[in-house]
Amino acid sequence: MTIYPFEYFEPKELEEASSAFFEHGSEAAILAGGTDLLNMLKANILKPKVVINIKGVPGLSGIEEIDGELQLGTLTSIHDLETSKIIQENFPALSEAASFLGSIQIRFLATVGGNICRAAPSAETAPPLMAYDAQVYMYGPNGERSLPLKEFFSGPGQTVLAEGEILTKFKLPIPALRSGSAYLRHSIRQLMDLAIVNVAVSLTLDEDSETIKEARIVLGAVAPTPMHASAAEKELIGKPATLEIFEKAAQTAAQESKPISDVRSTQDYRRAMVQLFTRRALEKALPRAAQKN
């Protein structure tokens, strides 16, 4: 448990941070809340020669509604996600997910960008952000670019961030009328535990308030990266929102998932829980959609 020595920078500008990051390439690491990074340093999973703390860079945090979109700075704390009124009202699955992350101490330190850049298959905020069609913004040597979040993860612990690129913010469209969403996770302990399965769903109903117009089902911890259960989502569209339909979609989601057996759980159990928690999450989201009209 010895942390190898490194150089430490506190850039004051985004550009400065990015060029320092680019200059040192794979030898550098970005420090946000540090709740993941420090563990990786202690366990010698990462041995960076340079650590760049971006917390002094202005404009990287905050929750704002701009032109029908929610803008979420990368440094926004998990605690702020959990307690923000805008998020609780419009993106309840995101605040629910935030409330499950770590402990109160961790939630004050941890950032949403850090959670996404760590790219853990079980990352708490990934399924809800994907279920809300989040767009992720990055700044690097070639300026700014953006991608849908679902294209951001490339493997466990891996992202498409290029050398010198820093995640700056997320943009989430404010959900349409008659939309409802929910987040559930299954773990052995009530908190301070990695999910066996986590699920975020979002449903948008037609004007008849019965037919499903849009659906998102996003699963965590059951594939190398957080994943859309696309076939299950398709199955729901145009169908009446009934328990039978939900159960069928949940079955499809379970088939689509690619869980592994490890020290935390088994493949079969995880698959069974995908089905159960997808169904439960849909059942929880439906009355919320019906209310929002």
Place this chain on the structure above:
Amino acid sequence: MTTELKVVGKSLPRVDAYAKVTGQAEFTMDVNLPGMLYGKILRSPHPHARIKNIDTSEAEKLNGVLGVITGKDTKDMRYAFVDTPRYPADQYPLAQDKVRYIGDEVAAVAAVNPETAQAALDLIKVEYEILPAVFDPYEAMKPDAPTIHDAEIQGDSIWEEWGAEKTKKSDANEKVNNVSGRTVITYGDPDKAFAESHHIREDRFETAATAHCALEPHAAVAHYDPAGQMHLWLSGMGIYYKRYVLSKVLEMPTSQVRLHKVYIGGAFGGKMDVYPYEICAALLSKKTGRPVKIELTRGEVFTTTRLRFPTYIDIKTGVSKDGKILSQHIRTVVNNGGYRGTGPVVIYLFHGWTAPVYRVKNMRYEGISVWTNIPVGGPQRGHGAPQIRFAIDSQLDMIAEDIGMDPAEMMLKNVRKIGETLPNGDVLNSCGLIDCVTQAVELSDWKEKRGAPGSDRTERKNGSIVRGVGISTTTMISGAPYYPFASAGIVKLHDDGAATLISGVVEMGQGAETTLSQIVAEELGISLDDVRIVAGDTEQSPIDMGSFLSGGATVTGAAIRLAAADAKRQLLEVASERLDAMVEELDISDGIVCVRDRPDRCMSIGDVVNYSVKKTGDPIIGHGSRKILSGTSRYPSLAKGTGRWTDAYGFNAQVAEVEVDTETGQVKLVRATTFHDCGTPLNPQIVAGQVHGCVSTGQGQALMEEIVYDDGRVLNPTFQDYRLPITLDTPETAGTEVESFEPAGPFGAKEVGEGVVAQTLAAIANAVYDAVGVRITTLPITPQKVLAALENQKKPPKNNK
């Protein structure tokens, strides 16, 4: 009961609270000495291998490295917790010819900082010849399995110094590959009693390896001073035991090995043994002439500081028509890992936790401990009790169902009563088992929640959630014969009327400094604020049996009460002269000595002390001591279970109420109703804290805790993957002490805080069965297992029978 108590029996604030909440309490890792070096241990990456060569030259050349030691430096240092003529010590601080588990100590380094020490480890070249390894005890016992300890161990054992017979007794049993210990106990006529039984059941149970999870990782600081004394600050549970073993290993006179006081951040049995890293710190300090600190990482704590023994238990029980246990045949096998640890002890203890609870007149017990290539087993809160109580009380629940009886009622038919003598000669001078069971049943609404045997439970279902209740009982000793076999205390009075207690006790969170100080205050008639304590330092404190074997209250407490009584006697003798009254006429209350019923003839304790000093120079110092099992000279036989063992047993009964989610298989412990017999609770709040701690430990081991291995490698040596309950997971707790008085203990006190852990496991397993009709016999009861069992529920639910 005794006369009204003023300090004992009160929930007074802990005497160490101030130091702890202000961060002043010093733990081993807080000890920093001038010129101190940092040590690290090189460990085996193989479960079983022969060491062909170790090359330390590159490491020694590294800048900042001041000392490197290997097995060559520990050649004559064979030692172990179990070191008897039958079971000679099987371990060395650093491996000699072989390594026997992943994590086995191979070399140690001291350097100017931890980074350099770590870098030096990477430069040590060890040439291994990898040997076939075996991880399962049944596989290990096969004749063609690799033999883990191949050479017969020669030489003396430390138990001989403690009075054990020198001659190695011949073992009547056939020699079996890798068997490290064997206990066989029989009494009555089990076969005949089975033949007379109305109903017989045979079942098998398995428990997992679990970890202690003390918050403070193990650490040691050693400083060998040029004058020849070895100063040590250690994460330990008994300073006199560690001093003794270290003096043997280091070949130093006992009094030249000094353990200094540190607070311990939790131990739960895992800090009792003397560990290689402690010896290495001492050797490296001797070698370099500088203080050396070694702190284990959490990963090292998980793999190299002992685990609860994974255990396999087969029980055959015969009962009469009315639910009396007539005969029992119990077979246990424990996997003790690469070294014995306390394997031969735990197989003895399994029977030890059986005999005091239910009256079984006909018993055959066979226990076997086996060497394999997994990490080593050792004592852990309850030391064997969780495993065996889980098995016995799970089976009792099954038998009760078979014969159509309420399990609580069946327990009441079998539990022992005050005054009974156990097969080994121990006498139950206090035993509140009947009250524990009856009161737990009452307060938990058992009858209503459980319903009559065979009654319908479907109405309990709420969505996917079903509730159920289960019950279990257990026991624990109050101290047992082990070095130094006794405790002593000194109470010295001050001229302002205060007192200082000097004790060898180790405060590791259990509250001993507080409860022992309460005993002194009560005996002297002063307030707790007027008692200070000096503890845990071998140079300053008299001997102490250690804060293990659950003898703190009964043995150390009794010694300290005697010390306080001795001081009081001297005080009253001086006061009687001054107050011109007989000693028998004097009372002490609130620090004032008065002639009974004469408030005009009084003087303060401080004035008496002053007077004594002025007159004779005597400042008044009392001392007292208590030998464990005074009056007996024989130690119990680990192999045969004969011989007395303890002065008093604590008892408990618990009703667990659970919610099972039938869709996830997850079990939630919602309520634990515990009644326990600890005699007089010295400090009820501390007792309650112990019970809460036990419940969460028991709950964790019932539902989630498990060390997972793959070919001898621990896969989950972190708090992320080794899950123990967090506060949110712990249940509502109810219940309290039953009325009881233990004559051997001070003010009637005896064991609490270790036994309670053991009954939570069966109580939960039985509650799960009550809820959903699924019987899990392999711990932990994970959601996967429950869900799979629910799906496999071939037979119709028990309630529809």
